[in-house]
Amino acid sequence: MNTARDIGDVLLKVEDISLSFGGVQALRDVTFEVRAREVLGIIGPNGAGKSSMLNVINGFYHPDEGRITYKGTTRTAMRPHEAARQGIARTFQNIALFKGMSTLDNIMTGRNTMMHRNFLWQALYLGPARTEELEHRGAVERIIDFLEIEAIRKTPVGRLPYGLQKRVELGRALAAEPELLLLDEPMAGMNLEEKEDMCRFILDVNDEFGTTIALIEHDMAVVMDICDRVVVLDYGRKIADGSPDQVRADQGVVDAYLGVSHG
Secondary structure (H helix, E strand, O other), X not given: OXXXXXXXXXXXXXXXXXXXXXXXXXXXEEEEEEEOOOEEEEEOOOOOOHHHHHHHHOOXXXXXXXXXXXXXXXXXXXXHHHHHHOOEEEOOOOOOXXXXXXHHHHHHHHHHHHOOOOHHHHHHOOHHHHHHHHHHHHHHHHHHHHOOOHHHOOOXXXXXXXXXXXXXXXXXXXXXXXXXXXXXXXXXXXXXXXXXXXXXXXXXXXXXXXXXXXXXXXXXXXXXXXXOEEEEEEOOEEEEEEOHHHHHOOHXXXXXXXXXXXX
């Protein structure tokens, strides 16, 4: 499934990032790049620091040391709403949807940072606010068509099976029209058919929208199949960075997954 893509220049550069909680070191001097239009896999054993890395990139965590350069601008910290406005969207390891709201309304929440009319206009639903909402709703309907979830557009997401909830969460992230999409275990808990569907949609997002994707995933077959490049973390440190074939053959990666790297 992994085919050659038109990989561009560096979009995001992570340099010497360190992060700790109390006395626990989550990340230690981690450096890597994400290039425009690539699909980057971030892998590693449990507790390796993968989700912490995504949280640093989109501003949920502020690193103790290091810096991040995104689209040529270097920073040490960013708030999540700032990251969203600059084109970084995120899904989560645990589904974070509004269970009582419909599929359509959940995906609409992904457009919030793009709505410009003030609260009074929106409350009255008059004039420009109505025009703006119709435009956003049209964009959401296109995402629903793209993800093939028309049949559940009015269904409360709490009633949906797990795999479809994951697809709705992907739709909400896409609604923000991200340049960089961060996916935290998008296929966790899925059966084989659901994984195949999600792989297809991830590749279609990359291909049709040109979206750069960085994903955390434990299924090695998936990572090796859809990713252009793989970064491996172990105990908060980067231990490998290369093509899927290079990473698969790296003895340090093999040892980490067998639990013998610190023996």
